[in-house]
Amino acid sequence: MQTIHVAILAVYLLAMLGVALYFARSGRLRGGDDFLFAGRSLPRPVMVATMLVTWVGSGTIIGGANFAYTYGPIAGLVFFLGTPLGILVLLLAARRIRRASRHTIPELLEVRFGTGVRTVAAVVTALAYVGLVASQFIGGGYVVSLITPLSATQGTILVAVVVTLLTVTGGLFSVAYTDFFSAILIVLGLFVSLPLVFATIGGPAAYWEGLPEQSTTFTGGLTALQLLGYFLPLFLLLLADQNIYQRLTAAKDEREARSSTLGMLFSSFLVFVPVVLLASAAAILMPGINGDMSILGLASEGHLPAVLGGLILAGAVAFVITTGSSFMLSAASNIAYDLYARWAGEVGQRRALVVQRLSVLGIAVVAFGLGLFFPTVLELQMYSYTIYGAAITPVVFAVxxxxxxxxxxxxxxxxxxxxxxxGWQVAGAPGDLNGVIVALPAALIALVVASLVTKAPEETAEAVEPAEPAGSAEA
Structure with a gap:
């Protein structure tokens, strides 16, 4: 533990809480739509940053880093390739998504398939997103335990409290603006760290020669099917990620939504490329450690200057907190708009705001408990990505x-x-294959077969272009 690391983390956490309190007292949160969409007033740089940082949390800086540490840089790039490929698909669909302008993905599905589908989709989405919130809690606990005298469990509790406060006070306003500053912090820290770590190793040639033999291969020692099992969950989640869809809905107009998606595409390379290189370099400098700690270990174990290491660690906490806040906010919208509103009938904007805030508190408790079941961030990440990507994404694209x-x-x-x-998770992932390898084909076959053996929909007009934007009336 270094005092400067503790000081940098403390300043960062206080700044984040300050932003949350500012928006809580600013009077901008007049109802549920403002809580979820930030009044559709986010400027483009903030939109790009919040889309990027929403996507790259502990799953990148810890889970993805673990993968690159274990299997090498080429396999690590394949793992992360789902991000730019998924963004390219979103770029083509950004205007269509913006026109849909719904509160949640299940609400979008209801327009085409009815209330029952919306309810089932809301439960599936909430299950997946609670798991993703849990992965952020665990990742944050790792980082805090490196910086402070707190244990990993105590650090997890601290991060859970900060994430919950950030979300419940300012909604997307506080989440988006803290995302903006977090993006600047972490991208700067990663790029400054990269030449310093390579210099410690002895340069690019020494880096490549120092990698374990299997880490220099395309698959990193995995079979092609196993590698596909790591690539697909990330790709599928991004294609129909409710968080990203809600960010596009929060854009001022369709043009802003498309340009923000393009900005996310380019800025994603500024994160995952240095993460892969730093994590695989850590395999040379710190062989045999827990892969979750690869980049965090570079920052905390003296391989980087103390101030830069503190910025990297604070940036890791930034990713964890802002991503956790985003998934928590999104899951709360499922509870408020897809489940509670189905039971309570018409829900006004003020009531929706209250329900979302109470939902955030419940999600925090459940996510903390779920995090105790999975031993690593990467395992929890793959499970949560898959349950969403395999179940929700095919149905969204069918719409x-x-x-x-x-x-x-x-x-x-x-x-x-x-x-x-x-079921695949309970069975212990037979053959060391991630569940997406069997879950995605099962979902696609079920979708196609059940659709073809039932009567075709009578209404074939586009159901994703409402007459007026969501939020123009009481939810």
């Missing part, structure tokens, strides 16, 4: 691009994708 899909097909895909993912 956007396949008019023949039916309600029966949507329900079958949701149930098959989620049940197969959970």
């Amino acid at each position: 956007l691009f396949w008019k023949r899909a039916t309600t029966a097909g949507a329900v079958a895909a949701l149930v098959a994708g989620a049940a197969t993912t959970i």
